[in-house]
Amino acid sequence: MYVPYAGVTNQLISIWHGSLIAKALNRTLLIPNLSPNVHVEPSPSSSSGEQQQKEAAPTKWSEFFDLDEYARKTGVRIEELDSFLERRGIVDQSTVSPAVDAAITQVREEVRLRKRNLNMVMKKRSEDDLAEPGKLRVGANSEDTGTELESQQRKKKRKTQRKRWIQFESLVQQSNPIASKSPLSSSSSSSSAAGPQEPESNQPFAAPPPTIVNSRKTTTKTIIRPIRFPTVQKCFSEAGYGTDRRIDMTGRRFMQRYKIDPILTPTPFLDPLRDNSSIWSRWRMDKVIERYQQPQYAQEEILCLGHVYRLLPGGNNRIWTEFGQFFRYTERVQGFVDEILSGLLPKEDKDAVQEQGQGKLKEVQPFVGLHLRRGDFYRHCLGITSPADPNGWNRCYPSTDHIISLLDSTPTSTASTKKLPVLVLTNEHDPKELAKADAQNWIRVDHAKLGTLEKFGRYGPILIDGALLARASLLVGVEYSTYFRTASKRAETWYRGQTLFVT
Secondary structure: OEOOOOOHHHHHHHHHHHHHHHHHHOOOEEEOOOOOOOOOOOOOOOOOHHHHHHHOOOOOHHHOEOHHHHHHHHOOOEEEHHHHHHHOOOOOHHHOOHHHHHHHHHHHHHHHHHHHHHHHHHHHHHHHHHHOOOOOOOOOOHHHHHHHHHHHHHHHHHHHOOOOOEEEEEEEEEEEOOOOOOOOHHHHHHHHHOOOOOOHHHOOOOOOOOOOOOOOOOEEEEEEEEEEOOOOOOEEEHHHEOOOEOOOHHHHHHHHHOOEOOOEEEOOOOOHHHHHHOHHHHOEHHHHHHHHOOHHHOOOOOOOEOOOOOOEOOOOOHHHHHOHHHOOEOHHHHHHHHHHHHHHOOOOOOOOEEEEOOEEEEOOOOOEEEEEOOOOHHHHHHHHOOOOOOOOOOOOOOOHHHHHHHHHOOOOEOOOOOEOOEEEEEOOOOHHHHHHHHHOOOEEOOHHHHOHHHHHOOOHHHHHHHHHHHOOOEEEEOOOOHHHHHHHHHHHHHHOOEEEEOO
16 A cells, blocks of 8 residues: 555556556555545535534545456456455444444543543642742642553553554444353453463454443443554655655645554665665666565565655556556446536537447537646646746646637637537636636536535545546646646547647
8 A cells, every 4th residue: 555645636646556566566455545635625614513524534436436447457456445444343433323423522532531631730730849849749649640650651552552553443333242151251261272372462453352231131332442453564655755755745634544653664775786876766666566576575464655656657658558547437427427518518419429438428519628727736837837938837827818819729610610619627716717718608617506516525526527528529738737637648548539738
């Protein structure tokens, strides 16, 4: 598995890079969920507690893409991280039942109260020390001593378990058949007969037995127990992320969500002399694969890489040819896209179909798909456009007027000399700029009116936009946008569309 990086498209490409590595190493690729990032804007009501709880829920890639078909076409064994954890009894707090969620809240409240009481004791002790320094406090009784001992024990426990990758309390529904006589005797005798037990720290799936409430009948109760994820001692910092470069916000939020605190170690040298000769030997995909094919890594149940997006796969469009083109949308997404295009675009007399894989899609009026990215992309363009290039800004952050001029000079007519409609996908909020687009009779996609958030969640608009762009006969956008370049590859490969980069 790997730590996700940056926006949605970068996380998507990380899946393809991870697929190449996992396939070469004959391993199963664990895919993290879609992770929060600066490109996914919160909904206007996100300030409410209910909306915040809703947005904390995980969004799986399988809600948008057909992972089974992807695995079949590419030969990669693939599993989503949440599914992997669920099979091991770990319940995500954002998806549990209200009763379970209430129990979690109660436990956290008890922990909070204990911490508050401890802070009050320490504060009072500090005040007493300042008031009468050196005086032996009469109040330093067994209660204070016990609190101090508890604090020392917690520190010791934290130190001994510092290398454990995931360890957090989770709620598990468990049915406990309890015998009426000597309920613990059989387990005690069996454990003694089996010989000495392996230390608990070496049993990643072990959990303490539930508390017995009623020994006269079988009970089903919600219990709280520590669930241990398979131990991962470290994540290797491929491409320098985590050591030379700081893990970005997306990666940090991912770690917070799953209570991951990996020890990020520098990429191990395959050959110290050769690896030191060039930095690229530690970024090249073939070197990464060669490194982890060594026997010492075969015993790692989970091989965790801190970064895979910026690794260099080599070859011309290798990642897209071998993996990306098979990462197709689900039938549910395609059906929703059909509805949007049928409702927004002018109707045509013909009733044709369009092929995508083995499925059939309704063919709608041919259109121009315009990707006009705004917002945070401004800062991105400041860092990559060249001052020496007089047209550099238009290649990254073109004005609406420049786009209008470009489309007016580009032949986009059909055989019937009818101008193609322009479908605009943008996060522009400036009323003046939007008015310019409306004056051109461009068709804007409004996900609030379409109900995309309600149907697909917070990641719906950005991923549905990509599916819409893929259907365009002509795509117009900037080459500096990874999102647009990926959409253009989909259009060209799946539907024989064409791409026009803004210059």
